[in-house]
Amino acid sequence: MADKKMVEAITSMNEDFAQWYTDVVKKAELCDYTSVKGCMVIRPAGFAIWERLRNELDKRFKETGVQNVYLPMFIPESLLQKEKDHVEGFAPEVAWVTEGGQQPLTDRLCVRPTSETLFCDYYKNTVHSYRDLPQVCNQWCSVVRWEKETRPFLRSREFLWQEGHTAHATAEEAEERTVQMLNVYADFLEEFCAIPVIKGRKTDKEKFAGAESTYTVEALMHDGKALQSGTSHNFGDGFARAFGIQYADKDNHLSYVHQTSWGVTTRLIGAIIMVHGDDSGLVLPPKVAPVQICIVPIQQKKKGVLEKAAELKESLGKQFRVKLDDTDKTPGFKFAEQEMRGIPLRIEIGPRDIENGKCVVVRRDNGEKEEVSLAGLEARIGEILEQMQKDMYDSAKARRDSQTYEASDYEEFKNIFAEKTGFVKALWCGDRACEDKIKEELAVTSRCMPLENADVTEGSCVCCGRPAKKMVYWGKAY
């Protein structure tokens, strides 16, 4: 039995989901506030999760030909202003460096909120001929946006992310890369993070500042709110025209390049917490977990117990990420800690188990206990972890589906959001006025137009009743 005191330390998610989230972040020691307002420290347990996500994504990026680079963290004001929509979107929320080396700066520098302008500056110098294309670069870095309200991992003034930026010879190739990276994100979220997502396109109202089109993967959190979990933008040649990025084709004819950008952030950690967590704390999918197995010796002072536990750690460690908790805390306390930290499996082993050549394996996601023979332990653990990864996805998907509704008129639409939180699929006329009205009256936004079957020729707009053009997923968003 897990230690009551520690378990009671966090608020129940049904009672107050926001407080539950904050408690988990704090008690699982993922991150903490700092003396720097709106900025957080990502603690070892949190950063280890980010490293797992980053390494897996980086591998998947490189398989598609992505090369990593590093560009400056500062953007001169004159450079930021070159693309009109872009600067309008970001200028209100940037931080400005106005003094360096005890001298005032003549062209002040903003701390990058995103690096489209810098990549344009770089590509302008690097791309000359069709031989220099495509450019498929990415950087892992931190960016700054001066948010007023902040929440750990979900919204902070500085956060970690990756931003991919590409340049292509043709519009078709740019569109292909935009969708390719959306699919990389979707597969990564589903296969690695066990988070089901809706792939779709943003409406013009919700798209990125300066983009022709923005694609998104949208996930549903435990409380029914949507989290935009990754975006991929097609810029067309808008930035290329603003920055003068041209290449000579085989006939020496000059054309503008076509660009894309795509990114995910540390808010992925927030998604993992809010999709999989429960009232005992964090629950990490086996593929994500920095530690997959926590071995807890029972009656560890009895002869042979710690030795056997250490032996298990050694042998399992060849195949899995394993920790042995041999501190002098009580087993109950250790169980509670392992649960709070979301470690997928717990192995309990005491004198009687050793005598019987067995141990007890407990799954974090559903609490299932199983006696496993020490002889075949590695193989069985492998099976259990694989099953757990699959079950976590299935159960998240079942919940997401049960929280996805449909509405055919505004009355129905309003009533659903009055009683429930989740995705509502409903038709839309394509007019921004309807989006504005829905946002104002219900605090609901269009999350995306799904990639498949978004175009409709029948039915009427859920808001105004005029002929509908698109199927839209609507929801309340983080």
Next chain:
Amino acid sequence: MADKKMVEAITSMNEDFAQWYTDVVKKAELCDYTSVKGCMVIRPAGFAIWERLRNELDKRFKETGVQNVYLPMFIPESLLQKEKDHVEGFAPEVAWVTEGGQQPLTDRLCVRPTSETLFCDYYKNTVHSYRDLPQVCNQWCSVVRWEKETRPFLRSREFLWQEGHTAHATAEEAEERTVQMLNVYADFLEEFCAIPVIKGRKTDKEKFAGAESTYTVEALMHDGKALQSGTSHNFGDGFARAFGIQYADKDNHLSYVHQTSWGVTTRLIGAIIMVHGDDSGLVLPPKVAPVQICIVPIQQKKKGVLEKAAELKESLGKQFRVKLDDTDKTPGFKFAEQEMRGIPLRIEIGPRDIENGKCVVVRRDNGEKEEVSLAGLEARIGEILEQMQKDMYDSAKARRDSQTYEASDYEEFKNIFAEKTGFVKALWCGDRACEDKIKEELAVTSRCMPLENADVTEGSCVCCGRPAKKMVYWGKAY
């Protein structure tokens, strides 16, 4: 034969070493200047080197129990000012953020030049009892120092680095960790980067702002100038007292923690260029090289050549990092490019080689050519790469040793530096006035007091003639 035109594109290192360095950085496409004054872009070929260095070091760190974290990039002015020596050392060269979200800031924020103050702020909140110690954290990030003169990788206003920060219960443990990390750096530089180093301690004049003692690894570049390649600092309890970081021991008695910090930066890439490079460009040690083998097909339009080359890439690729250059450039141009980029081995394979079941393997460091049977190629390549890694270290060490001199009085000391550049080993009285005089008159600084046999009881100071206390390595530094 390498293409003349491309080879002639870089200045000879004997003619103008600084220009040679700049040419290599540019032509090997490692990095480039940007529109942001004093900041550079690290291009794919340069960043791939940094990734190799980072991943290897990170692995070595973790083997000693280091955990990665991420702290904010901003430091409130009030926090920076808490430790007197530290703020005096860094305040003149920081960049200040004075406005965020279109509002002036009341407590302005500096962009971190280093994060001792933030880690102190973090440890103050995290460390309460002896059970919370030691704290052994590290972060990979970028830092900003407002340098007036900048050079790619060696000195720029923003650079990438890692900074480790630890807190310990005792002074002994802190000293142990300081030296342990110095040894991690030294082993990494020698074993992985093939760069021989002198391990030593900095004099008080040269130590880090706020440190009790600073240890350093010093390497000698091709031109005889010294490059400080990694530092490890013991802070004692100075920062702990300034920030109030105390822990309760087993008897509930409060004590201050003892702290260390240690770091290496992207200037390591500069060290690799300047230790191993030659007049044909970059030369990368096999362990560092992102691409270890470049396969160049000869008469590639002849039937079967490209197929065989692709087959080699496939089979060698299982064990090594291999690239096949099947572009339509001439073989000579491909050779020159491979040499410029420092790829350790080139494999030439043409119709006659295929007929004879052989290929030609050419080493980048010494130009040695060898006909190797395709049957035993993997094994032989493995041997050659291993030998090359060893030879590169040996040859760098032989050059370093040949550029290390000794002087017993000031006349001799002056004469050496008038004619040569290198390390000069000479005794020192321990008085800062002598260091100041040497720096002023000769632009020479004390690089370090070697870890072994630095204390002397005989002999006289090379500068003032008074009884000597320390053996010191002197040199001109980057």
